[in-house]
Amino acid sequence: MENCLFCKIMKGEIPSSKVYENEYVYAFRDINPQAPVHILVIPKKHLSSLNDADKADDRELSECLRAIPVIAASENLSNGYRVVSNCGPDACQSVPHLHFHILGGTQMGERMA
Ligand code: AMP
Numbered sequence: 001m002e003n004c005l006f007c008k009i010m011k012g013e014i015p016s017s018k019v020y021e022n023e024y025v026y027a028f029r030d031i032n033p034q035a036p037v038h039i040l041v042i043p044k045k046h047l048s049s050l051n052d053a054d055k056a057d058d059r060e061l062s063e064c065l066r067a068i069p070v071i072a073a074s075e076n077l078s079n080g081y082r083v084v085s086n087c088g089p090d091a092c093q094s095v096p097h098l099h100f101h102i103l104g105g106t107q108m109g110e111r112m113a
Contacts, residue, residue, distance in 0.1 A: 001046040001097070004046055004095075004096070004097050005095055005097070006040075006042050006095055006097035006099065007046055007097060009026070009028060010026040010042060010044055016028035016029070017029040019039055019071055019074070019075070020041075020067055020070065020071050020074070022063065022067070023044075023063075024043060024044055024045075024059060024060050024063035024064070025041060025042070025043060025044065025063045025064050025067045026041075026042050026044055027039055027040065027041040027042070027067060027071055027102075028040055030101070034103060035082075035103040035104060035105055035106055035108070036104070036105030036106050037075045037077060037081070037102065037103065037104040037105040038101065038102070038103055039071055039075070039101070039102040040099045040100070040101060040102075041064050041067055041068060041071065041099060041100040041102060042064070042097055042098060042099045042100075043056065043060045043061065043063070043064050043098055044060075045057075045060050046097060047060075047097070047098040048096045048097065048098065049085075049086075049087045049088060049093060049096065049098050050085055050087050050098060051087060051088070052098065064098075064100060065100075068083055068100060068102060071102060072102060072104065075102075075104065075105070077102075077104040077105065079104075080104065081102055081103060081104030081105075082101075082102075082103045082104065082108055083100050083101065083102055083103075084100070084101040084103065084112075085098070085099065085100045085101070086101075
């Protein structure tokens with residue numbers, strides 16, 4: 001997708017702090033971290049949110065999910081972490097390319113909203 005920020009990041013057109021990449025997935029540090037570890041995991045295929053799940057191959061989605069524990073282990077999040085995917089305006093999604101936030105490195109609150 002031509003004007004998508006995360007597509008540009010994934011292609012290297014905009015710099016990012018990459019932490020993981022494979023054929024299907026790209027992951028990088030959030031520019032405005034909300035926890036000591038804050039990483040974004042995106043599918044390389046442009047999907048605007050989980051609402052586009054039916055436009056993806058199962059592999060594209062499953063590779064995102066499989067990457068998450070691999071990244072968590074490499075970031076030493078053995079005591080736990082949180083995964084969030086904001087979907088649409090009520091959830092304050094600000095970048096319309098599906099992404100999973102990995103948040104960790106601190107004790108988080110019980111409330112999620
Ligand atoms: P969301 O609000 O769920 O759509 O999350 C978008 C996330 O992208 C936010 O946490 C932003 O801090 C992050 N973000 C925006 N621009 C960049 C960028 N250039 N590099 C890394 N993270 C970014």
